[in-house]
Structure formats: structure tokens, C-alpha cells
Amino acid sequence: xxxxxxxxxxxxxxxxxxxxxxxxxxxxxxxxxxxxxxxxxxxxxxxxxxxxxxxxxxxxxxxxxxxxxxxxxxxxxxxxxxxxxxxxxxxxxxxxxxxxxxxxxxxxxxxxxxxxxxxxxxxxxxxxxxxxxxxxxxxxxxxxxxxxxxxxxxxxxxxxxxxxxxxx
Amino acid sequence: xxxxxxxxxxxxxxxxxxxxxxxxxxxxxxxxxxxxxxxxxxxxxxxxxxxxxxxxxxxxxxxxxxxxxxxxxxxxxxxxxxxxxxxxxxxxxxxxxxxxxxxxxxxxxxxxxxxxxxxxxxxxxxxxxxxxxxxxxxxxxxxxxxxxxxxxxxxxxxxxxxxxxxxx
DNA sequence: TGTAACTTTCAGAATTATTTGAAAGTTCAA
DNA sequence: TTGAACTTTCAAATAATTCTGAAAGTTACA
Numbered sequence: 001x002x003x004x005x006x007x008x009x010x011x012x013x014x015x016x017x018x019x020x021x022x023x024x025x026x027x028x029x030x031x032x033x034x035x036x037x038x039x040x041x042x043x044x045x046x047x048x049x050x051x052x053x054x055x056x057x058x059x060x061x062x063x064x065x066x067x068x069x070x071x072x073x074x075x076x077x078x079x080x081x082x083x084x085x086x087x088x089x090x091x092x093x094x095x096x097x098x099x100x101x102x103x104x105x106x107x108x109x110x111x112x113x114x115x116x117x118x119x120x121x122x123x124x125x126x127x128x129x130x131x132x133x134x135x136x137x138x139x140x141x142x143x144x145x146x147x148x149x150x151x152x153x154x155x156x157x158x159x160x161x162x163x164x165x166x167x168x
Numbered sequence: 169x170x171x172x173x174x175x176x177x178x179x180x181x182x183x184x185x186x187x188x189x190x191x192x193x194x195x196x197x198x199x200x201x202x203x204x205x206x207x208x209x210x211x212x213x214x215x216x217x218x219x220x221x222x223x224x225x226x227x228x229x230x231x232x233x234x235x236x237x238x239x240x241x242x243x244x245x246x247x248x249x250x251x252x253x254x255x256x257x258x259x260x261x262x263x264x265x266x267x268x269x270x271x272x273x274x275x276x277x278x279x280x281x282x283x284x285x286x287x288x289x290x291x292x293x294x295x296x297x298x299x300x301x302x303x304x305x306x307x308x309x310x311x312x313x314x315x316x317x318x319x320x321x322x323x324x325x326x327x328x329x330x331x332x333x334x335x336x
Numbered sequence: 337t338g339t340a341a342c343t344t345t346c347a348g349a350a351t352t353a354t355t356t357g358a359a360a361g362t363t364c365a366a
Numbered sequence: 367t368t369g370a371a372c373t374t375t376c377a378a379a380t381a382a383t384t385c386t387g388a389a390a391g392t393t394a395c396a
Contacts, residue, residue, distance in 0.1 A: 003295045006288050010298065020190040022189070025354085036297050038296070055375075056356070062374090093312075107181070130171065133255070136257045160315075220385075227344090249342085249343080
């Protein structure tokens with residue numbers, strides 16, 4: 001396989017993976033490109049490489065910066081902005097978890113709190129079931145939350161090492 | 169809050185959560201409805217409750233069965249099929265993980281293997297970076313894989329208990 | 337068999353998400 | 367200030383996904 005072919009294949013597949021991970025295809029492709037690029041790239045280089053418009057490139061680069069997966073790099077004496085991708089997989093996954101938790105899980109938990117604070121009376125089979133489901137989800141989420149917190153704060157080697165030891 | 173309102177809110181929000189989790193809105197709503205319903209519901213009841221068409225209901229119910237989140241229930245002397253939702257949150261999350269891993273992670277890993285088996289020579293800064301990224305992702309994934317395997321096979325109480333003990 | 341009761345399928349319609357590209361905005365050196 | 371070099375915005379176009387509903391398929395039993 002040629003290098004170019006391998007690279008395209010990687011970018012395409014990372015893009016496809018992105019779509020099912022709540023990250024849009026282009027955003028994931030830009031990320032893939034920057035992840036395998038040893039040097040910082042400009043918006044124009046990204047547009048050229050991925051064949052996308054300026055607007056699209058801009059929006060997705062900003063999102064990646066927002067997600068903490070890409071950093072801006074300014075070269076002295078150059079007005080252009082260059083972008084460099086986070087290369088450490090552990091950091092990449094961690095950032096995605098933090099961001100998605102905030103964006104998706106937290107709103108759901110707020111709704112559950114709102115419902116359970118309003119104390120739907122257990123006066124029918126239906127409301128008993130609803131109350132139980134809400135209790136279960138909250139219990140589950142708070143556990144998941146603790147686990148994710150540890151995961152996010154911990155160092156990769158420590159985490160995986162301890163974990164794999166624990167399950168032996 | 170009225171029970172009906174709480175129920176609708178729950179279903180709406182579970183649906184929204186679904187869309188960012190690679191599960192379409194209706195599928196997640198049907199799942200929410202069945203999760204909080206103490207008794208099995210027929211396709212017609214689901215259509216009525218969620219205001220969706222027969223085709224839509226049918227397809228999404230089948231997907232849920234396929235994902236192991238909903239079971240068919242046949243009542244003697246009744247030709248209609250009834251559906252009952254998995255109520256155990258641990259099982260729900262486990263099934264989603266298993267299914268998504270198979271659907272999303274595994275294809276990516278296959279592509280990475282294909283690329284790395286073709287042995288792109290380390291003859292430029294770019295191909296060195298690509299090779300390194302692929303190695304890193306594979307290493308990370310194999311660890312994540314082991315962890316997910318344990319997670320999927322283990323019992324909820326054991327897992328969370330041991331985990332939380334470990335991090336103390 | 338025939339047929340009523342049900343489930344499945346699928347082409348086209350509707351909806352939702354993404355992308356484009358041109359115009360507006362910003363910044364900086366002269 | 368000005369204007370060149372760049373970035374951002376956003377309305378309209380395009381693409382992708384999801385939904386509808388009617389027709390076809392299946393099944394059980396009289």
C-alpha cells in the first residue's frame with residue numbers, strides 16, 4: 001500500500017467512526033489529518049487536502065479547538081494560523097469523554113432530577129415503573145460518573161495497569 | 169408535575185440522548201416507552217403513544233430486538249405481538265456497548281490492521297507519524313477492548329464495587 | 337382452501353444535518 | 367487611516383437520514 005493510500009484510508013475511516021460517535025464526518029477527518037501530520041497545517045492546507053470549503057474547514061477546526069483536540073499555533077512573522085493535532089490517544093479519548101459527558105449526559109441527568117424532584121406519586125403501576133426507572137438511571141449514572149471522573153483524571157499507565165491487575 | 173408530563177419529558181429526552189449516541193430518535197423513544205411501561209405493549213399501542221407510522225414502529229421495534237433491548241412476548245390466544253423492554257440498566261448499557269463495539273470499533277481496527285500489515289516504510293516524516301499513530305491507536309484499543317470485555321461479562325455489583333474500591 | 341388479523345417492505349415525501357461560497361468582519365503593517 | 371491578508375458568518379444549496387402509508391406478505395384457524 002502506498003503511503004498516500006494508507007493515509008486516505010485512515011482519514012476516511014476515522015471520519016466514518018466519527019459520525020457514529022456524535023462527531024460529524026468532516027470534523028473527524030480534520031482531526032485524523034492533524035493527528036497524523038507531523039507539522040502544523042494552515043486552514044488552506046486542510047481545505048486542499050480534504051477538498052472542503054473554507055467555511056466548513058473553519059467551523060470544524062474551531063469545534064476541534066473547542067473540544068481540546070487541536071491547538072492553534074502561530075508562527076512569528078506569519079499572519080496565518082496553523083493548527084496542530086493532539087497526538088496522545090489517551091488525551092484524545094479523555095477529551096472526547098469529558099466533552100460528550102457535559103453535552104449529553106448532564107442534560108439528561110438534569111431532566112431526571114427535575115422529574116424526581118417533582119415527586120410523581122406512586123399511585124399507579126405506571127408511575128411506580130417510571131419512578132423506579134428514573135431511580136435506576138440516576139443510580140447507574142452516578143456510578144458511571146465516578147468511574148469516568150477517575151478515568152479522566154488519571155494517567156493512562158496507572159489506569160490501565162491497575163485495572164488489568166484488578167481483573168486478574 | 170403530572171405523570172403524563174413526566175413520562176413525555178422522559179421519552180423526549182431519552183430520544184434526544186439517543187440521536188447523539190448513534191441510535192435514532194424514534195428507536196430511543198420506543199425504548200424509553202417500553203422501559204417505563206410495566207406491561208408489554210403492542211405495535212399499535214406504541215404507534216398511538218408516540219404518534220408514529222406503522223412502518224416506522226415496526227422497523228425500530230425490530231432494531232431494538234436486534235440490539236437485545238426489547239423482547240417479544242406472545243400472549244396465548246392473541247395473534248398480536250407484544251413487546252417488553254429490558255428494565256435492568258446494567259444490561260441496557262452492556263447491550264449498547266456490545267452492539268456498538270461490533271458495529272463501529274471493530275471495522276476501524278480491521279482497517280488499522282490492514283494498513284499496518286502492508287508495512288508502510290518509515291521513509292518520511294509523514295509516514296513515520298502515520299505509523300506511530302496507527303500503533304498508538306491499536307495499543308489503546310486493545311487495552312480498551314480488554315476493559316470492555318470485563319465490563320460486559322461482569323456483574324454490575326461486582327464491577328462497580330471492585331472498581332470503586334480500587335480507586336480509593 | 338379462504339379470509340381475517342396481523343407483520344413487513346419499500347418508494348417517495350419529509351425532515352434534519354452538513355456544506356458551500358460570497359460577503360462581512362478583523363487585524364496589522366505601513 | 368488604509369488596504370491586504372486573513373478569519374468568521376450565515377443564507378441557501380445539497381446530502382443524508384428518517385418517516386409515511388399503502389401494498390404485499392404471512393399466519394392461524396374456521
